[in-house]
Amino acid sequence: MSGLQETEYILKCTSACAGCSTSLILRHVLAAAGPDTVLVIPACCTSVIQGVYPKTSFRIPVYNVAFAASAAVASGMSAAFEAMGKKTNVIAYAGDGGTVDIGIQALSGALERETNFLYICYDNEAYGNTGMQRSGSTPLGARTTTTPEGKGHKKKDLDRIVAAHSIPYMATACSAYPKDLAGKVEKALATKGPAFIHVLAPCPPGWRYPAEKTIEMGKLAVKTGVWALYERMYETVVISGPTKAAMIKPTPIEEYIKPQGRFKGITPETITTIRLDSERMLRRLAAEEEGSC
């Protein structure tokens, strides 16, 4: 198990928003990865958090790339380091827009080619640094600046898309469970071949809740079963402890939805749809874990 924050790779006073879970996730990721790491990031909140040239708030090399290109740039970097005999960790760290929307082709190609890298999608469920426009990962009913009445479409199921590539290691995580996250990052980096982690990243300005509630919001996502924590090694699923607990005794979903301003005006029918979808996802995971699927 990793010692959390043994070394800080993000310097103090970044330009992240108060209560930003994206920078929190990255602190844990980098601490688990260690100094022999190169980060590849597309246009996303992290490109703001790193600071403005010629300064950087990160103590590891960061390669900024065009929006759709993270997985492909990481492919080339990984191949080149391999050719040199270097074991440097290549980590692509991209938001949900850069992953489920514009970057999904490059991600799919890199996974299919069994690229030796770790791709982390930190999911704040909208285009964050451009001011919260809807993405394919925005949940049903959530208001964004481009869905002023609430999103009419469901959240894209990125994890099943990634799972369809049958990769050696993939996991989901949440910023509110740092030890779980760090352990998964370590496993992912120990994997030969492609590894993928999808991390829920609650966002105070985007989700419209007070900054100090960012950990609580992540915990509620897991406890209500809206977000499930698990690992998948090829076809083998292992559900993580917090989600196992939520499957036994879930917190009512309204406790997650009601405190978030983005769900203002959501109808009881939409809440029911979200609940039923979450329950279906958990049942499917349980069945997969038992190997009956």
Next chain:
Amino acid sequence: MLTISTGNNAVAAAVRRVKPAVVAAYPITPQTEIVEQIANYVADGSLDTRYIPVESEHSAMAACIGASITGSRTFTATSSHGLLYMNEMVNWAAGARLPIVMANVNRALGPGWNVWAEHTDSLQARDTGWLQIYVSTVQEAYDAVVMAFRIAEDRRVYLPVMVNLDGFTLSHITQQLYVSDIDGFIPPMELDHRISPDDPHGYGCMTGPQDYFRIRYDIERSMRESYAVIQETEKAFADRFSRSYGFTDEYRCEDADVLVITLGTLGKEAEVAVDMLRDEGIAAGSMRIRWFRPFPPLDTRDRELVVIDRDYSFGCGGILADAIRAQTKRDCFSVIAGIGGQEVTYRDIAGFVRDRRIGEEYWFGVDA
């Protein structure tokens, strides 16, 4: 060693000699032979490179960028729609100062689907910060690829180079090709700004107007320095391999009254036209532009100019003609010909010269 080869296979043969660490490529007609042949070299062990069979051209250039920034020699090849699809990353490669070499097999743009030769694909990329060379023979394609790596990787340049060859009229024709040991011609690649955890930096992060402006100016400064690097490289190549090139390929220009100015294989056709015209008593010469970026200084003196464009900028004119007018401050007879693979023979070119109307534009086969 004397062999025979297609233009495409000559490019692949040059890549085999140059030994890039990483090749990332996506197939597109008429470039396919290049990537197939490189894949064969990797499979039979004659080329030790990491071949990344990417899922798109955007990812081809992205993967080259990721590989190149580690300080590794990198190659890709594309054509037409592939070049347009990767355009975002083409710009990124130059902005990131990466010495990637790419072969582009010039082809028309849809719709309608047309796989034949045209230069509008690469000329659309003329403002990206890439050096661009246009070749006219199989041997020149081979030699240009070899020299492109040395020029791109020179720290006075650190810019990518695009080697352009005409679809089918060069990519698929067979000519003689001398291949030789090039060991030592290209020094080992040293990228001063390579990414390394031992010396962490941020690359390409948000940049304010002042710094951004200076960084863009640095690109132009290197582009200007590349003139000397190109000359030195072509001289070193000529000294070792006895084949000499220049910014332009000039044929019977010294005493000419009228110059035919072209890009690519049309330049070879123009040489035959020049001989024909000379027999008729017309003092013609052929000036084929090899390097389009950086654009060369031209010695056209007071001669009349007939510029043939296998490309077009709608609402403006032939792209080469536009560049020639800007460079020479003189007008020309602008012929638009060969677009989408339209056949243009030396007889047609001789006709353009005979019937030249300086100051006018003429669409061959369409205009009266």
